[in-house]
Amino acid sequence: MDPDTSNPRSATTRSDDAPANDRTRDAAAYARHQLARRRAKDAFFAGSAYSPLAPEQRRSFVGLAYYPPDLAYRLTGLRLEPVGDDHRPFEIETSDGQARTAYRLGRFLITVDGRDVELTAYRVGAASPDTTLFVPFRDLTSGHETYAAGRYLDLEPDRDGSWVIDFNDAYHPYCAYSDSFSCPLPPAENHLPVEIRAGERLAGTAGAAQAADHRPAGPQPGDRDGGP
Numbered sequence: 001m002d003p004d005t006s007n008p009r010s011a012t013t014r015s016d017d018a019p020a021n022d023r024t025r026d027a028a029a030y031a032r033h034q035l036a037r038r039r040a041k042d043a044f045f046a047g048s049a050y051s052p053l054a055p056e057q058r059r060s061f062v063g064l065a066y067y068p069p070d071l072a073y074r075l076t077g078l079r080l081e082p083v084g085d086d087h088r089p090f091e092i093e094t095s096d097g098q099a100r101t102a103y104r105l106g107r108f109l110i111t112v113d114g115r116d117v118e119l120t121a122y123r124v125g126a127a128s129p130d131t132t133l134f135v136p137f138r139d140l141t142s143g144h145e146t147y148a149a150g151r152y153l154d155l156e157p158d159r160d161g162s163w164v165i166d167f168n169d170a171y172h173p174y175c176a177y178s179d180s181f182s183c184p185l186p187p188a189e190n191h192l193p194v195e196i197r198a199g200e201r202l203a204g205t206a207g208a209a210q211a212a213d214h215r216p217a218g219p220q221p222g223d224r225d226g227g228p
Contacts, residue, residue, distance in 0.1 A: 027071050034069040034168055052174040052181065065203040073112075073167035073198035080106035080121065080133075080163055092124060095149060095175040095183040100124055102184070105133055108165060112194045119165065120189050121155065131157055135165070136173075136186035139196040146201050147176040150186040170199025 042063045045051050053061060083104045091099035101124070108119045121133035138150040151170040157163055173183035 027069075030071055030074075031069040038064070038066060052177040054178065057177070065201050067168075067198050067201055069168050070198050073196065075110050075112075075165045076162070078108050078110065078163040078165060081109060083107055083120070092122070092187060093185045095173070095181070095185060096179075098182055100184060101126075108135075108163065110165060112167075112192070112196065115194050117192050117194060118189070119192075120187070122184075124184055133163075134184075135190070136184055137170075137190040137192055137196070138186045139192040139194055141195050141197060141201070145197070146199075147172045149173065149175065149183065150190075151196075151199060167196050167198040170196065172200050 042061075045053055045064065046058055046061050051058060083106055087104065089101050089103055092102040093099055103123045105121045105123055108121065110117060110119060119135055119137060121135050124134055133155040135153040135155060136150055137153070139146075142148055142150055150173075152173055153165065153167070153170055155163055155165065174181040175183040
């Protein structure tokens, strides 16, 4: 049966809809992809001039900590829903108390662990033609298994105009590593009432294997200010 495309949640596809053999094969390939990205992120943190770590931190750096890759947290075929009259700029709070101008670009309606939630996507700073969406969020792991201020996602549209939210790519802002960075804080509308046990986590916390993931090595967005 074709999905009901009038329902924005119905277009969401998850890996557990596939046959068992396909799921196993896809999960193994996906895990290899994520682990490669984690190794690249570690190399960036350990050796790049753009690393958020101070030189003395780099000397003892052994890698970032992550939850194991989990395709159940990769949501595909999403639509960016309009935000109505909320296109006006607003002030987003930051880790150092300096508010910055931000814009709401749309909302995603998703289901996580059987719970329907919304995530708002933003652009921080002056409007630009860049298609990247900034999605900061907190969840029930924040302050326990993950950084208390929250985590970030950077989203790009697929070729067909749909979107993917992959929480395995969730990462800590640079202010998690140094107070010298100013990081946008997730607005209350992106405080999720669920546990997102995917992506970057705090080292030494329960329930996740140590490894290393994130965006590919190289200068990161907001290298000097810890966020977009």
